[in-house]
Amino acid sequence: MNNILITGAASGIGAATARLFHSRGWKVGLLDINHSALAELAAELGGVWHAELDVADPGAVREALADFAALHGGQLRLLFNCAGLLRLGHFEEISLEEHARILQINVLGLLQMTHAAFPYLKATSGAQVINMGSASGLYGTPHMASYSASKFAVRGLTEALELEWQRHGIRVGDLMPPFVRTPMVDSQHFEPPALRRLGVKLRAEDIAAAVWLQAGQSQVHRPIHWLFKLMYWSGQVSPAWVNRLMMRRISRE
Template sequence: MNNMLISGAASGIGAATARLFHARGWRVGLLDVDERALTALAAELGGAWHAPLDVVDGAAVKTALADFCAQSGGRLRLLFNGAGILRTGAFADIELEQHARLVEINVLGVLNLCHAAYPYLKVTPEAQVINMGSASALYGVPQLASYSASKFAVRGLTEALELEWREHGIRVGDLIPPFVNTPMVRSQAQRPAVMQRLGVRLEAEQIAEAAWKQAHARRVHRPVGLQFGLLFNLGQITPGWVNRLLMGWLSRR
């Protein structure tokens, strides 16, 4: 049986992904800081393995990986890095500690999980990492400055590891959606102009389906949604100033 470990599993995209893969026969492991929601989801999925975890805690991440993979003969078919937080608003109006915490979770958390998972991925046929990216990694987004920066980092790590780990048979890729209707997005007090222009058109279940496709493909970047797919592909072939112009228009109130 294929197995996968999901961070940020208790709600939103992580929970939708866990439900989908479980329904299709995978053994899923669940990680999240929200212990109550995590326990409820694990029960819903028939007693799925789960552990409360702050992905910033490198030692705890290593322990969780060892515990989960020990139940599968030391193997890990898929790591899904879904843990992340969002804070919208003018950069200078957000406390520095909040920026730092966002970067810790969104970047250091991915580093911790990838590093701890590597030994188990390396010995597993068709092993794969899927990182949760974002449309904000296409060009820096006003009012999402630190979030955008964190997703640029995730994109860079994805591309580097895809090349570095290829020789070990490990595929690495990311999902790149625009705004998704999740508790994280709904909880934002401020909606940046780009969010208002593009709208919040995707549901968590659509991202889960994209994760399923990615788990059976050799693609590095997977933009999600027709609207953003066109923007992403355009951004790969147009000069940087065109992308800047487009982002400036999308961010204008």
């Protein structure tokens, strides 16, 4: 029986992914710091396993993984690292504490989850890690500097582990979408020029569908939406200044 453990599962992309995988017969585990929203989703899905979790707490991370894996014979088929924070605005106007928290959740939290999941992934045939990356991990994006930096870190970790964990039969990849219509984006009080020009073309359900595709056919990076796919693949064959020029144009205030 396939199982998936999702961080940041209480809303947005995490919740949409939980609904999709549950509807297709997977055993789903839900993790999020928002206990009330998490409990509501768990009840909606028929009382699936869930636990309140701050991914920045290493002890709680280890305990949550052990508890979920114990229900499945010590195995974990798929870890979806979806928990994340976003703060849009001018770099100097965002407090240092907020910048640090973004990196703590988006990078350290993801690293801790992946590290603690290793023994359960290793014990599972066809095991896989899917990390929530971003189009902002391709070229640094103005007005979301620390978020963009965090997604560069996710990209680097993904690439390294995809190579390193081949010997264990564990596949590692990430998803790289541009802006997605989620509560995290909708709650922002600052609209970057890039968001205004590009718009928000994707829904949480679109990303959940990409997680499903990734679970069946793993890629190191899975760019999402035709415009970003064009930017991504052109960046593989063009000099770096091409992406810089494009970013300057769409981010001009």
